[in-house]
Amino acid sequence: MSHSLDIQAIRNDFPILNELVNGKPLVYFDNAATTQKPRLVLDALSGYYEHYNANIHRGIHFLAEKATSAFEQSRHRLQAFLNAAHAEEIIFTYGTTDGINLVASSYGRTFLKAGDEIIISTMEHHSNIVPWQMLCEEKGCVLKVIPINDEGEILMDEYEKLLTERTKFVSVVHVSNSLGTINPVKEIIAKAHAVGAKVLLDGAQASSHLTIDVQDLDCDFYSLSLHKIYGPTGMGILYGKRDLLNAMPPYRGGGEMIKEVTFEKTTYNELPYKFEAGTPNIADVVAAKFALDYVDTLGKPNIAAYENELLKYATEAVSEIPGLKIIGRAKEKVSVLSFVIDGIHHQDIGVLLDQQGIAVRTGHHCTQPLMNRFNITGTSRASFAVYNTTEEIDKLIVGLHKVQKMLG
Amino acid sequence: MTINEIQDELISDFELFDEQLDKTQYIIDLGKKLPPIDEKYKTDEYLIHGCQSKVWLAAEFRDGRLYFLGDGEPTAQIAKGLISILIKILSGQKPEDIANADLYIMERVGMGALVTSRRSGGLAAMIQKMKGFGTVYSQLEV
Numbered sequence A: 001m002s003h004s005l006d007i008q009a010i011r012n013d014f015p016i017l018n019e020l021v022n023g024k025p026l027v028y029f030d031n032a033a034t035t036q037k038p039r040l041v042l043d044a045l046s047g048y049y050e051h052y053n054a055n056i057h058r059g060i061h062f063l064a065e066k067a068t069s070a071f072e073q074s075r076h077r078l079q080a081f082l083n084a085a086h087a088e089e090i091i092f093t094y095g096t097t098d099g100i101n102l103v104a105s106s107y108g109r110t111f112l113k114a115g116d117e118i119i120i121s122t123m124e125h126h127s128n129i130v131p132w133q134m135l136c137e138e139k140g141c142v143l144k145v146i147p148i149n150d151e152g153e154i155l156m157d158e159y160e161k162l163l164t165e166r167t168k169f170v171s172v173v174h175v176s177n178s179l180g181t182i183n184p185v186k187e188i189i190a191k192a193h194a195v196g197a198k199v200l201l202d203g204a205q206a207s208s209h210l211t212i213d214v215q216d217l218d219c220d221f222y223s224l225s226l227h228k229i230y231g232p233t234g235m236g237i238l239y240g241k242r243d244l245l246n247a248m249p250p251y252r253g254g255g256e257m258i259k260e261v262t263f264e265k266t267t268y269n270e271l272p273y274k275f276e277a278g279t280p281n282i283a284d285v286v287a288a289k290f291a292l293d294y295v296d297t298l299g300k301p302n303i304a305a306y307e308n309e310l311l312k313y314a315t316e317a318v319s320e321i322p323g324l325k326i327i328g329r330a331k332e333k334v335s336v337l338s339f340v341i342d343g344i345h346h347q348d349i350g351v352l353l354d355q356q357g358i359a360v361r362t363g364h365h366c367t368q369p370l371m372n373r374f375n376i377t378g379t380s381r382a383s384f385a386v387y388n389t390t391e392e393i394d395k396l397i398v399g400l401h402k403v404q405k406m407l408g
Numbered sequence B: 001m002t003i004n005e006i007q008d009e010l011i012s013d014f015e016l017f018d019e020q021l022d023k024t025q026y027i028i029d030l031g032k033k034l035p036p037i038d039e040k041y042k043t044d045e046y047l048i049h050g051c052q053s054k055v056w057l058a059a060e061f062r063d064g065r066l067y068f069l070g071d072g073e074p075t076a077q078i079a080k081g082l083i084s085i086l087i088k089i090l091s092g093q094k095p096e097d098i099a100n101a102d103l104y105i106m107e108r109v110g111m112g113a114l115v116t117s118r119r120s121g122g123l124a125a126m127i128q129k130m131k132g133f134g135t136v137y138s139q140l141e142v
């Protein structure tokens, strides 16, 4: 598949790409950690503060109206982005982690009990492990882990073996941040539903690469962060099916989430406000819409096609580096290239590439159990976004040769 | 020599190099020259916590001065280089001088970022550990 994008024009949309690092033009390959932001999003942020900053849902004055309207427009924009059936199924959060905690805390504490089983996979981010461990500790639930193969793919037959009538919840990553693996989530969801379990997808990585349709997937919850989709930091959304969200108690108490408060009894607001206590992150929510507009202007299929070209190019190019081993060779993967090199610590790779102006991520990528599965303490990870180029990948290869020479 | 005299001498060595990568190469080369330590020190007890790679550090107190022994796992050459520089500067100094040392050299050799970013660098942990020894032994003296 070919793309129809003008990459140079796209690069010009991202002011940060003009930065020099250690005197060299920045090569930013840490997109799985967070993507850079286009001018459009930066302008939306300052535009909000310059022209219509106000608290929302409360004032009747002009600015409050305008801010409220922009805020709610973002909700509708995100509804469309995920093809959710209803706007109130979109809950604003601080990010993926926050959304998972909301579900573990509100749904988990209400509907799960001792002996119930929760299934996650070996490749989960710590943010999709720890909240469930905390719940298990509190409620006496049992955490089960789906194993993976050496390529970094979920073993579906092992998953099926774990599914029983005791399984009440399945929470898996849609796309792995450390390996790039795209998991067969539709099948995972269908199988979980067959035993009556609910499913949450950690969409932190998937949302910038794949087209997501929560109705088609039939997932019960979907959590993501906008900062990984060219949007601002500190905001994300939790999608949840309306009936489930309605049945769940609020997660945090405060302003905005109430209908009426007396000292004897408080009644809660409706969805989505029930889960949005306090003044939300208005500026970033407003700007998020512009990030999604930007993505849609380029076209997600175009972005995916181009990123796949970059991945293929890089995968072939690194094969010439002696002693380099790719961690994560799934058939279905996004533009994440994780690797280890014989005899070289990943931190040295990170420092020496950084000094050449190349930003990669090194370490365990918040997936320590996954690193243990591969018997390593960490990897170096180059993750590509739409503004990266094959010339930059060439620089990475030159950089890696230099690293080997320096340490040899 | 005092801590600062040693630092200044090392800094002038580093100033022979203009490029950051060459400075780092020098750090790596210093690490390669670090004498091996006894295997008995390569245990969890001597491990510096907070490093991404394994670095061990032991201290001996003799005649009012602290002497450091350190090493890093063979693959982690920058960490090894950094601990060797710290040992060059701090080993054989008085505990209170170690505890109060201002290690401005790290900024000058381009490793400042590793001191401040707690996550990426074990350098901060190494410095903290050495200064910690300094503090403990300076209190013993009184």
Ligand SMILES: Cc1ncc(COP(=O)(O)O)c(C=O)c1O
Pocket: A032, A033, A094, A095, A096, A097, A098, A125, A127, A128, A173, A175, A176, A177, A202, A204, A205, A225, A366
């Ligand atoms: C797969 C995955 N899950 C969860 C998260 C957590 O996202 P956030 O830190 O934005 O809450 C990340 C981000 O690193 C991720 O890659």
